[in-house]
Amino acid sequence: MNIGDVAVRSGLPAKTIRYYEDIGLIRPHRSANGYRCFADTDLHKLAFLARARALGFTIEDCRTLMGLYEDDSRASADVKALAQEHLGKIAEKIGDLEAMRDTLRELVECCAGDDRPECPILHGLACGDPKV
Amino acid sequence: MNIGDVAVRSGLPAKTIRYYEDIGLIRPHRSANGYRCFADTDLHKLAFLARARALGFTIEDCRTLMGLYEDDSRASADVKALAQEHLGKIAEKIGDLEAMRDTLRELVECCAGDDRPECPILHGLACGDPKV
DNA sequence: TCTTGACCTTCCAGTAGATGGAGGCTGCAA
DNA sequence: TTGCAGCCTCCATCTACTGGAAGGTCAAGA
Known part of the structure; x- marks a missing residue:
């Protein structure tokens, strides 16, 4: 091919x-x-x-996984450990993104979104608190 | 300073x-x-x-946001639009990661994680379906 | 006065994981 | 034979920094 x-x-x-x-x-x-x-x-x-x-999975994880796949004497525990570690990282990323999303959503919901310059989003970015 | x-x-x-x-x-x-x-x-x-x-926000978004922040004649609608678009991207990423997490979790749960080579995780990666 | 160490400078290289494009060969059909 | 799709290599580019080398600056202490 x-x-x-x-x-x-x-x-x-x-x-x-x-x-x-x-x-x-x-x-x-x-x-x-x-x-x-x-x-x-x-x-x-x-x-x-x-x-x-x-x-x-990262490229290096992939390399490891392929090595394990081709190794008939592997222990499934090694694969599982790798996968679980990755699972943890994914969960962490999801948590980070959800925190971002929630903060940003709050800011967006406060914003009139019209032709006036007043903007709680910019205010929040400038002060760290949209209410101040 | x-x-x-x-x-x-x-x-x-x-x-x-x-x-x-x-x-x-x-x-x-x-x-x-x-x-x-x-x-x-x-x-x-x-x-x-x-x-x-x-x-x-990306660096380019930051550049735009700073520009809007410094522009007294801005419309808050422009800021809101940018933030909403970003919010959409975050939500999408969360969705992607959740899909990954769910698939991977399923594979991990099927894996004995012992010293034997049989491994549904590797099998799933090789075949696209852990059950086959 | 000298030294030491913290701080500052620039510049170059490297990270992950591709992706885009230039310039040039190969293979196949009309 | 010509044309075009497909293949080749090599180099540059992307994001958003980060690390490190080589060297200038400043203030405190001996």
């Missing part, structure tokens, strides 16, 4: 696939013409990477 | 303050010795920036 085919099948842009090769996540063979030549295993790996990335 | 003082008072690292000058968000004067010399208005702006950044 050429890169265009695996791009379609894996759902990853060709650019990204080349990048993944650059950083050593995959090692496709080359045809005589210099084109990358992807085997089914490569496609499989790319799909794995696409799913792991879609779950928010 | 020197940069160290405004760093403490604004809560922003000195490096970040220099960076904000680099990209034109602030324009502190210089003392004869070449040191940056911050007026109260500069500190005020930095605190504004710190709060806007803490709410997740």
